Every structure is written in structure tokens, then in C-alpha cells.
Amino acid sequence: MGNGVDDSRKMNHIEECVRRSDRIFIDTCSVLYEAATPFFERLSAVLQKTGKKLYITRSVMAEMDRHQRNKEKPELAARAREGFRNLVKMDEAGLLEKIGNPEDESFADNIFLAVFTRFRMKYHLMLITQDRNLATEVDALNNSQAVNVKPNIVKSIDKDGYLRNFYPARNEKQDSAAPYASRSLTPNSAQCFRICREVTAVPDDALSVQHVPGEQEMAFTDSKAPVRLQKKLAEGGEGAIYETDTPQVAKIYKADKITRRCHEKLKLMMSKNLQCEGICFPEKLLYNQYGEFVGYLMPKAQGEELGSCVFRAQRLKRRFPDWKKRDLVELSLTIMEKIKYLNDRNIILGDINPKNILVVSAKEVYFVDTDSYQIEDYPCPVGMTNFTAPERQGIDYSSYLRQRSDDNFAIATLLFMIMLPGKPPYAQQGGETSDENIRKMDFSYPCGDKSNGKTPDGPWRFMWSHLAYKSVKEPFYNTFAKDGEYQKPKDRLSVDAWISNFSNYLELLDNGIMGKNDYMSEWIFPKRYKHSDKVKYTRCEVCGEMEVEEGRGTICRACMDDPGKAEHYRCAQCGTEMIYTMRDKAENKKRHVFCMTCGHQVLYQAECRTCHKTFQIAREEAAFLQAKGYHMPKNCPECRKRQRLQNASVLQQTKTFSGRRTASYESSSGSGWWSSLKKLLFG
Amino acid sequence: MEYSNFIRLQDLVNNPSARVPVCLCLDTSDSMKSVEDDGTIVHTGRTIYKDGRQWEIVEGGGESRLQAMRAGVDAFYNALRADDDARDAAEVSLVTFDTQARCIQDFGWLDRLEAVPTFTAQGDTHMGEGVNLALDLLDQRKQEYKDKGVDYFQPWLVLMTDGVPNGNPAELERAIQRVNALVMQKKLTVFPIAIGSGADMEVLRRFSPQRDPLHLKGLKFREFFQWLGASVSLTSKSTPGERIKLDTEGIKGWSEL
Secondary structure, three states: OOHHHHHHHHHHHHHHHHHHEEEEEEOOHHOOOHHHHHHHHHHOOOOOOOOOEEEEEEHHHHHHHHHHOOOOOOHHHHHHHHHHHHHHHHHHHHEEEEOOOOOOOHHHHHHHHHHHHHHOOOOOEEOOOOOHHHHHHHHHHHOOOOOOOOOOOOEEEOOOOOEEEEOOOOOOOOOOOOOOOOOOOOOOOOOOOOOOOOOOOOOEEOOOOOOOOOOEEEEEEEOOOEEEEEEEEOOOOOOEEEOOOOOOOOEOOHHOOEEHHHHHHHHHOOOOOOOOOEEEEOOEEEOOOOOEEEEEEEOOOOEEEEHHOOHHHHHHHHHHHOOOHHHHHHHHHHHHHHHHHHOOOOOOOOOOOOOOEEEEOOOEEEEHHHHHHHEEEEOOOOOOOOHHHHHHHHHHHHOOOHHHHHHHHHHHHHHHHHOOOOOOOOOOOOOOOOOHHHHHHOOOOOOOOOOOOEEEEEEOHHHHHHHOOOEEEEEEHHHHHHOOHHHHOHHHHOHHHHHHHHHHHHHHHHHOOOHHHHHHHHHHOOOOOOOOOOOOEEEOOOOOEEEEOOOOOOOOHHHOHHHHOOOOOOOOOOOOOEEEEEHHHHHHOOOOOHHHHHHHOEEEEEOOOOOOOEEEEHHHHHHHHHHHHHOOOOOOOOHHHHHHHHHHHHOOOOOOOOOOOOOOOOOOOOOHHHHHHHHHHHH | EEHHHHHHHHHHHHHHOOOOEEEEEEEOOOHOOOOOOOOOOOEEEEEEEEEEEEEEEEEEEEEEEEHHOOOHHHHHHHHHHHOOHHHHHHEEEEEEOOOEEEEOOOOOHHHHHOOOOOOOOOOOOOOOHHHHHHHHHHHHHHHHHHHHHHOOOOOOEEEOOOOOOOHHHHHHHHHHHHHHHHHOOOOOEEEEEEEEOOHHHHHHHHHHHOOOEEEEEOEEEEEEEHHHHHHHHOOOOOOOOOOOOHHHHHHHHOOOO
């Protein structure tokens, strides 16, 4: 925003839109929009240049007049006055055309729909509006099957006073509005693949191939045209990718992966002339010098693996240092558009894998390994645990045909891992695979009042809290949690629904609405929870600056962890620097006297009175005992623990006990306050 | 807590990527001062009793075991630092055991490490105490991960010894039990490595119910640590929760099974 190249590009965009249109209309809400004035200036310049005019209906002007005189909403009145000033300036320059009657329809919307429907055969019409619903409806007129319809243009004013695309209307149903920024029309049935129920019978055994060409060797297309394999770009489990002497790259399979199933699947995929920018579909099959199938040619992809440059937080910070939350959302939309292209044609991706999506920028993404997609009855034989739906965990991927619901789960997971960069939705600690947690749908992030109580504090939770509630948090929770509304496979949101949700979210971010509530919501890595309207905040008693949530004490998060405000001291034995922060104090953590190493040093060794095993007392423990005035324990830790458990059950019967920790060390000599208490109570 | 620990916790907040925790638990008893006979050694005729055994005092010879091990550890850290992903994900703790169990380096962000700390050899072989300390450090770090919601891959424990444990037998038993329990629950991977011919293979076998101890050929520490570094890199590049296949073929070159 605000750099010269960007500005002139955006000016050109305004000019282009104006040139393409015969009649340009503007809606009340756009005239009232905050950034309308700079836009009007630019529009005036363009209209002068092109000799065109801005059309305004008198009903819009009447509406504006009403707002001007609205005493109860002074802000609205002020903006209406400003809007009028802009219109008058245009009028005086001869650039404004007023039409209609002021009494026509109190809702200008219907006028626009009527006008646009009626005149679309004759004119290229353009509408400027901030209203998404109106925009969606007017734009939908373009999908009409009628012939001779001249397409219309619908735009909104962006926050800098230029034109931007509108965000499609909110729609939670599975089949919703046109995708963000792209105009791909829904394919007709001839362009779609069949939906099948059973895995194909075509065999997947390796065909015997005489030679698999490698670097600097030749391969051949169907028409026997030679293709030289040049530098090897990558190698995987299935085969290798080579640069060629054509603009495309070649994928050549390993000998044991060349099967009839593979061959037939590729032929099927190529039968429908699939074209989508950024998806690397197979274009031509390749054969060796004996005419045996060995691989295919595809467009060259660019960019770095999603799993590498986005899913590793530190790497993300280095690779895209300027990115904000909205860039992650835009990236998600770019990816989802392509998924939509595939899903619309009944292609199931199956293995939505962060290695198969390459990122150049938030707007430019490439899909590779397209030969693994599931088409008709050819399954996708691979998958990743994290992206596999709970009901499919543990089942061999090549034994079943996936459905939309499988892709829908994977899409939700992918989106989650983009918004919380690299974090799989189901907690994973300790090296077990996530499948257990996924099966149990043990989702550890709260939504409203619902929570499994396991959410750890910390950076990921902060990120979660800053997500938009209705557009993002709720749908994630409903998809991943056991008690979520979309937890059943058939209820999962489709890619269209997610596109709608994320378009919403992008609008909230780009319009500054999220930022107004809490500026940190625009960051990718917020440092604290989102401020909530429902919570009261007080000033921190230590620094007086940051705010503290009511009920969370009187010290702000920053001060709690600030080494500058903590107690610094030294290990009593070796002098290592130690620290006791305000958070430690607040959480009643033990203030260690010694560092780890010194604390572990064994001071005493003794024989357990009960079980006669030798046990040791280390330095830190000894110091703790001394400080509390306890005697050295006579029993080993296991026996002590057993005693404690026995004592605890006795404790429950004595309500007078205030809940203080009991002495962990049983002193059989009879001294010590625990024994005295016991004597007192039980004789 | 130690100031350095505090910094570590802050690091989890600033770098929330999934971690690969690796414990190096290394024998630094007197026996590690021994040198291999590479043809240049000169026997002085004197002997000395240390670390439970009789040794010949010699002059010359090549690298001592300790030196070779130190060089290997250096190579390990360098390999990790050179790999972008391992730099963000790997956390290495260094515990040595001789007559004392010492934490030479606690878990933490590699970037903070200025130089690999040095260690010397002296004393007996208190293996149980060493392993217990390593496990305690690991437990503490896992709790810190949990507190901050940071994912971590299955931790690795590399146990290297060239001798027979002669510390507190109860501690040794406790260590073996703890390790076995963790391995059975799939919460730990152990690499027990025997150095030289005097290592107690039985004890090492007891530490590792699922993997036979590996016998380092000669002083091929560098090879082992390079393989370890590559494995950590591989792990850092994957997503937590996915199965990772370690390249066990690569081990064959420097060890005998």
C-alpha cells in the first residue's frame, strides 16, 4: 500500500473498468464510505479523460439527504454531507448524470437489479457498491444462460480509495456464491468425472519395462516426438522429475511404479482437457525407446513447499517477513480456489499434503503430484495421518475410494495449519502418531463456553484467540471437536463454504474491523490473548501500562515474565545465575536454592526403615527439608509415597484441615507437627 | 529456576515450532582417556588402577576416546546448525557421567549456544546416575513444552559407554526401569552405544529392550554423529504425528550389530 508502482497499477485498474463500461452506477453506501473522497477525485480524473459519466439515481440522492438530516447519528450525517459535497463537485464538472424519480423505491437495491437486468443486453454496466449481498446478486446476473448478455462489472471502494473486488455474500450452505477473485463458472456434466463406489479392478502390478530413461536420455511422446531429459530436479519414492528441452518438466516413474493402473489413470485424467493455472496436470504421456509407458510431461511449478516455508514458524518469519494475518487468509483462498476447481469436477485430492503445494506468494501457488488424485475408480494410494479423517484412521489408503467428506476434513486441517502455522489441530506430544487423538476427536481449543479443558497456555492459544469467531473459530471447532456440529462426515463444510468464510475473514481484516477491536489480531504471531468486549481490563500495578484481564491478578503478562522485574540470585553452591519471576511467585512455584546440577548432588544415603532399600537425598531436597524444619526422612521415596496416600485418605475425614500440603516425610521418631496432630485427633 | 532455564521458556514462546529433543548421555570416566594402538605408542611399563580396571600408561598414540567423542559431538552440533530446520527444532542436552553425573548442557535453542561446552575424563562410571539425570532433564523439558503448548517428536536418548557401571546399583536399576517403561510406551528411543572392547554389553542390552546395542567400530564417533545429525534434520522436516522412517541402513557403515 502506498508505494508508487502499486498506486499507478490501481489507477490503471480504475481506468480500465471505466473504459470497459458504458454506464457506471454508484450505490448510497459507496458514496457514504469513509474512503469515498479520494476515490471520487480519482474517478473524476478518469471520467474526464474518457469522456464518460457517473450515473446516480435520484432515490440514492434522496436517501443521502435523509441521512444528512439525521440528528441522532451525527457521524452518519457528517459522512452524508461529505458525500453530497463530492457529488456536487462532480455535477459542477459535468460528470454526473441523475436519473429516475426520488420517490422510486425506498430501497435503491431493487432499482439496480431492475436496471441491470433490463439493460444488460444493450450496455456494459458497472456498479460500485460496498454491499456484498447486492454485489453478489448483480454479479450473478452474469451467470445467466441467456444469449447476448453483456457482462457487468461490480466493484467496491477499498480503504485507500481505489477499487477492489467485492467479497462474495455469506452463505453457509454447501453450494454457495462465486469464489473470491476468480470467475470460473461451474463446469457442466461433460467436464466432470464420474463418482464411483468401488476401487478399480485394473491391476496395479509392475509392468516389465525394458528401460527407464534417466538424465540426458531420451523419452518420446505419443506422436513419437523426442524429448530429452535434462537435469534431475527432484527424486521421490515414486520417481524423478527432470527438466526437458521443452518448456515442461517430465516425471519419470521408477520401474516398480510403472503399472497399468497408473497408465490408465493418467489417460483418464488427460481425457477432459483440465486447465487451471497453477495446477500441474499431466499434459502428454511419455514412453521409452521401445514404446513402453514411463511417465508424463507437465507444466513446471515454482515456489517452495508449503510445509517448509509456511508450516515452520521461524522459517515463515524469515521467508515472508512482511506477511500479516491477512496474507495467510489470502494464501488460503488462493489454495482453495484450486481445490474448488478439482472438487467441482469430482476429482478428490485425497492426499492434501503440504509437500504437494508450492508457494510463490499469497496469490501464486502451484499444485504438484497431481497423478495421485483420485479420479473415478482410481484411488489415491497415499495419505498423511494428520490429514486423514477420524473414521479412516488405520485403513490402507489404496483399499478404498475417498469421498468429498475426506477431502473436507483434509481441507479444514490444512486451513488450521495455515492459520496456526504448522500446528496440527490435534495435540501431539511425545512422539506418538496423532491417530489416537484424531480418532477420539480430542480437540484442545476452546470455543465460547465449550472446551475440553486441556488447552495449554502459550503462543498457539494466543493465535487461536485472535481468529474471527463466526467465520473461523466456530467452523474449526465444529469440524474438529467431538461435540462439534459438523463432526459427522456428511456435515463437514465443503470448499465452497470455507471460501465464503475466509472471504468474510479477509474482508474483516482488510477493512480494519478486526484491527479496530484489537490491533494484535492483524499479526500472525500475537503475544497475548485477544481483548474481549465481555472482559474488563485494569492497569497493571507494576508497570501501569499494559492491561490485565479482570480476575487474572493485578500484574500484566509482560511484567510477569519480565526478567527485569524478577528476583535474580545465585545458586548457593556454585553461583550459577538463578531467577524467580513474578509469575513463579504468583503461581507458587518452588524457589530453588540450587541449580539443577548442584541440586541433584547426593548428600546422604540411608537405608529405608520399612523396605530396607538404600535411598539417596540430594542437595535441593535436603535444603527444602531443613528450611521447613523437618527431620531427614527415614524411609525411601516409595514408602513415603505409600504413607502419604494412606494419610491422605485419613485427611479427608478431617474437615478442619485447611488444605495445606502435609509433610511428605513421615518421621517415625514421633516428633514433628504431623505426629502431634495425629495424636491429638486419634489418640 | 536457573536464569538460563527462564530464557528457554521464553524461547518456546518466541519459537513455537515442534521440537526434537535429543539427550546425549556420555561416559567420561577415566577409561575414556585410553588411546588405541596405532603403532606410535610407547609403553612406559607403569600401570594404574582406575575406573574398576588395570590400565597401562603409555605415551603417544592417536586420539583418545574422549577426544574422538568430543570431536564427534562438535560435528553433531555443527551439522544441526547448518540445517535450517534442525536449527529451529533440535534441542540437545549433554549429560556426562563419571563419579558425578553432570549436566554439561541443558536443552535449549541451538542459536543461543556459543560454543559446545568441554568436558574431561576422570573417575568411575556412574551410569545409572547419569541416565537418571538425563531423564530428569527430559521430564522437565517435556513439562515446559506441555505448558507452552509446543509439540515435540519422540525424544532420543544416546547412551555411550566404554566400561562397566560401578555406581549405586539401586540407581542403575531405577534408570533401567525408567528407560524400559518409556520405550514400551513409545515415549523414548534409545541408542545404546558401546565403545571399545571393555564395554558391558549386557547392561546396555538391558537399557534397550527393542534395539540391540551398537558397537562403535574403532573411534567412528564422527560417522555416528553425522548420521544422528542427518536423522534429526529428517525429523525436523516432518509434521508432528506422522511416522518417520530413520535411515537405519546408514548405520551399518560405522557399527556392528
